[in-house]
Amino acid sequence: MSYTAPVQEILFTLTDVVGLADIAALDGFSDASPDLVEAILDESAKFTADVLAPLNWIGDQQGSSLADGVVTTPDGWKEAYAQFVENGWGSLSFNPEFGGQGLPMSVAAAVQEMWHSANMSFGLCPLLTQGAVDAIEHHGSDEQKATYLPRMVEGSWSGTMNLTEPQAGSDLAAVRTRAEPDGQGGYLITGQKIYITYGEHDLTENIVHLVLARLPDAEPGVKGISLFIVPKYRVNDDGSLGDRNDVTCVSLEHKLGIHASPTCVMSYGDNGGAWGELVGEAGRGLVYMFTMMNQARHAVGVEGYGIAERAYQKARDYAKDRTQGKTLLGKSEDDQNIINHPDVRRMLMSMRSSVEAMRALALECAAAFDIASRHTDPDVAARHQRRGELLTPLVKGWSTELGVELCSLGVQIHGGMGFIEETGAAQFLRDSRIAPIYEGTTAIQANDLVGRKTARDGGQGMRELLTDMRETQAALEAADHVELTAIARRFGPALDASEGAVDWLLGQNDPTLPAATSVEFLMMVGRLAGGWMSARIALAAWKRQEDADADRAWLQARITLARYFAQRTLPLVEASHTIVVDSAESTIALDIAQL
């Protein structure tokens, strides 16, 4: 069950589609030149294939286990994590001030795809640390930064996000965990948190928990929630580790997938209170959490297509090897593998073209955040910030939902063997299923897209996006190339349909009907954006075909994959428009007694 990172595809998307050169031209990103990025991707490809990928199946079968409050990760994980830290992969995009490499988010996302393809359960540990680092860097005091960040950036300490409680899932206003001042500037935390990814494990020396809790005098609702740092081991003034804090993992969840990633129930303050320190101002906890939400959601979107890429590679290899029945596309008797059945081609083409579209969309989104963070012209920065925020729910919502579908196709290509666990295809499907749920379910992403990202600014961000898409449509038409024209023939109507749905949405005064079909709206814009990105891949590939050293067959494949995506997926945008508008009322029409 090997994995080969698609370095050529990833690099081309960065350099020729989303504009790595523009990012490298920004102050502070000059390291991100194409040759250096290629060297980074090559080494990451080696590391993920040789070290992380072989542990994926072991991780699934063994899972992490809990005994006496100690969580043990599967065989080989500790050594692999030590190598991960030793080789500096955790520090990729972090601030150089704390030991990070300061690379753009787009380059980091390109590398992180490989972690999740190779071993999604493993990739979750650094993903969570990243969120915690961002929170402390943006909102912590200088002292907190100095105490925690260098070790977390290095990866020798990990981080967690403690938001959810049994009664507070998607609705965090219901958080009950309490924080009492200890009279010495610190706080004592008591309460229970659930679904804490890597809440306890044996990979790092210390674990830095970020915990949402309420102060005694806090007002009810979201404004009464504050954010605290609660380390597993308290840190002495000289940086060494001190006393074990009053926080324990009391159980591990038994899950459908990501078995190696310990999903913990964490208990705070069973023996009087876990010591914690306040981050920023009291009552601002949820606001602070939301500043890193875009990044975390983007990272989960990357998981969505990362795991689908792995499922694709496995299904493709099986289809090239397995023979069954006489095929319609096989050219000789020795050429009768199932990959020569047209319907197997359909599944493989859907997987491949969708992954390339999702990857390009995620990197486009990351590139927008990169430009927003460093551009000197405030208008340009603001426009890119808007774009990144608009694309984030698509990257998270659309890519994770589609990722599950594609992993299911991966099982299907294997036939009965796919349903057998030992084959390994089923693991990808099981692992992929969490991605549309955590870091905000698809419905939450849809609410975000419809409410915060579309309606709130009167559709400004969405109109800007549609205008950019019209430019791509014009470029497709102007190319006068038979396959690009075929793409344009599907992209144009999809654009018209989406505009119609946006108009309908902006014309609704009551949010009830849009809410009923908001997920369909999200999938519609996701497919449209995927079609846009794959059209841009096709245009970029077409432009490169005349280069002296061009890999013409490879470039041609990009164009044909984009045409397949346009012809297979973009017609669904038109159907989605109808569903968004037409089915809203009937969705909520039935009396509950009849359900």
Next chain:
Amino acid sequence: MKIIVGVKRVLDYNVKARVKSDKSGIELQNVKMSMNPFDEIAVEEALRIKEAGHAEEVIAVSIGPAQSQETIRTALAMGADRGILIETDEQLQPLAIAKLFKHVIDKESPGLVILGKQAIDGDNNQTGQMLSALTGMNQATFASKVEFDGDAALKVTREVDAGLESIRVAMPAIVTTDLRLNEPRYAKLPNIMKAKKKPLDVLAVADTGVDTTSKLSVVEVNEPPKREAGIVVKDVAELVEKLRNEAKVI
């Protein structure tokens, strides 16, 4: 002491080699190229020797097209200190390569030169030995273990047909690496980024004054014959008969 390591850019070992349609050689356009695996082992060994305090500088040297700079950068990312590329678009033969290495050695005076025992493209296994003859430096080929014996000599374990042979060579010496010498490290991310800023000198073959004219010419390159499907024999007698008369191996 300086150590020079040779790093060659070759077809990646995972890529299936394909012969060009005109049979003039292997297709190298748009295929993945990487550092010769034996050279990775050479770089690793040099770095370990430096880390153990026996050397101050590791210089990665490549002879090949402009893209060989990437191969040198890989060595620099692993930890080599600087690089030298002798740029040429010709496919040079081992003797010419050995002469070019000698040119570098004359300038740098290394205490130790570590080369792969062979490159996986040409499989020649000649450069190290020829370089030893040209420079008069001692040679220890097919090394599976390299230890220091005092400051001026090495104890090298060699993999030979009969087993393992231990020899002592005085330095300066040339060591060629076998597969089991070590396991090369992964480049660390910070070092990949630093590698870009390490010095890399590029010179042309003409600058060296070395005559690289080849005494060999390639007549034709062919793929190995396709393996025939096996057959099931009905008894031992038929097997023996076929081994004797068809395969002619007994």
